[in-house]
Amino acid sequence: MGTKWLIVADDLTGAADCAIAFAKEGVAAAVGWGDCAEDTGGLPPVFSYDAGSRGLSGRDALTKHRAVLGKLHVEGTALFKKIDSTLRGQPAAETVAIFEALRPRHGSVLGVMSPAFPATGRTTRDGRVHVSGEPLEQTEVWQREHSYPNADLVEVLATAGVVAEKVQLATIRAGVEALRAALDGIASKGDRVAVCDAETEDDLACIAAAGLPVRSNVFWIGSAGLAHALAKATKGEAVGPIPAPVTGRGALVVVGSLARASRSAARVLSALPGLRSVPIEPELLLSETAGADRAALAGQVITALQAGEDVLVEIIVGGTPDLALGPCLAERLADLLKPAAAYASGLAATGGETAAALLARFGVNGIRLVDEVEPGVSLGLTLGDLSIPIVTKAGAFGSDNTLKHVVQRLRTIRQEGKLA
CATH class of the missing domain: 3.40.50.10840 (Putative sugar-binding, N-terminal domain)
Structure with a gap:
């Protein structure tokens, strides 16, 4: 061993x-x-x-x-x-x-x-x-x-x-x-x-x-x-293909990082055919009286995923962001998206805080790692209540095309039925 x-x-x-x-x-x-x-x-x-x-x-x-x-x-x-x-x-x-x-x-x-x-x-x-x-x-x-x-x-x-x-x-x-x-x-x-x-x-x-x-x-x-x-x-032995469901449902991409690299990649991704962009204002997540509006947004995400569209959910931040709000925004966003988890063929998240909040809400207690989409952009399979392909990326990593490459990889997985 x-x-x-x-x-x-x-x-x-x-x-x-x-x-x-x-x-x-x-x-x-x-x-x-x-x-x-x-x-x-x-x-x-x-x-x-x-x-x-x-x-x-x-x-x-x-x-x-x-x-x-x-x-x-x-x-x-x-x-x-x-x-x-x-x-x-x-x-x-x-x-x-x-x-x-x-x-x-x-x-x-x-x-x-x-x-x-x-x-x-x-x-x-x-x-x-x-x-x-x-x-x-x-x-x-x-x-x-x-x-x-x-x-x-x-x-x-x-x-x-x-x-x-x-x-x-x-x-x-x-x-x-x-x-x-x-x-x-x-x-x-x-x-x-x-x-x-x-x-x-x-x-x-x-x-x-x-x-x-x-x-x-x-x-x-x-x-x-x-x-x-x-x-x-310290090499090990090669592993065989890891199966994943073949499905017509779309993938959920969540950008919570404030880093410029993630924001630029989100702009490029939003122009990809077959993708629906759902921008979310911080005020909507923080408001105590906007529950109905948040539920409506979650419904839009679910409908798009069921129709086979990939969905980009991005917190819109202008000017100089208040970093102290980061944890609260991540938690509220995870609450909003929890109902959509069961309809996603795959998940991608930028920023460790965002990814951790989402996975906790989705009932995920671990990730089996499989491959990299790009350096620093990890692909795996969630463990726990939900078992779907997942890509995680640090907010400051990647190029303008990174999120586009991530979605293309998730599309290939759900079409071919294997992660690696």
């Missing part, structure tokens, strides 16, 4: 885009949240857990991760701490929880960190995050939301008392043995995180090779880029 992995993420789309890396290499992988481990009757070789901590304070995120690790981590399971590639949330505090979980068993602990995800333009040079070659601090995503004064990873980790050292690109590219020696040297100093530069898939492959085989006192910190490198280095 190959290595078993526990991935702990702070949101649903992040949990999925890491687990899918292993599923693509033939290893059974699933995503879960809440009490899903009990509900689904055991864990697959790769289990990715959404701790739902993206919007928490550092203290609360640490507490949440302590509880998750106490419940799910067992001796002999490799640990991967999934962090946002643009450092949203509380990655420093959550890293502390991993040290706390491993230190009593193994003494000093080494974390190998590389948040780079080259396929989506995220890279790391001199221990700092860049997006499409631009320093993270100068990007839209940082201006909209950030937790730290800057994107220097050593300084970020220091905010939670974690000691880290940078491993420069020159050392990464000197080869596996040179990098392994550098990692061993850092580990010899006690609890440390080795912050590894990476700009290409080859860089990440070298980092994975230098850290493998899995050791009980070593854990990994990164995004889906590093997960893919580790998965390729």
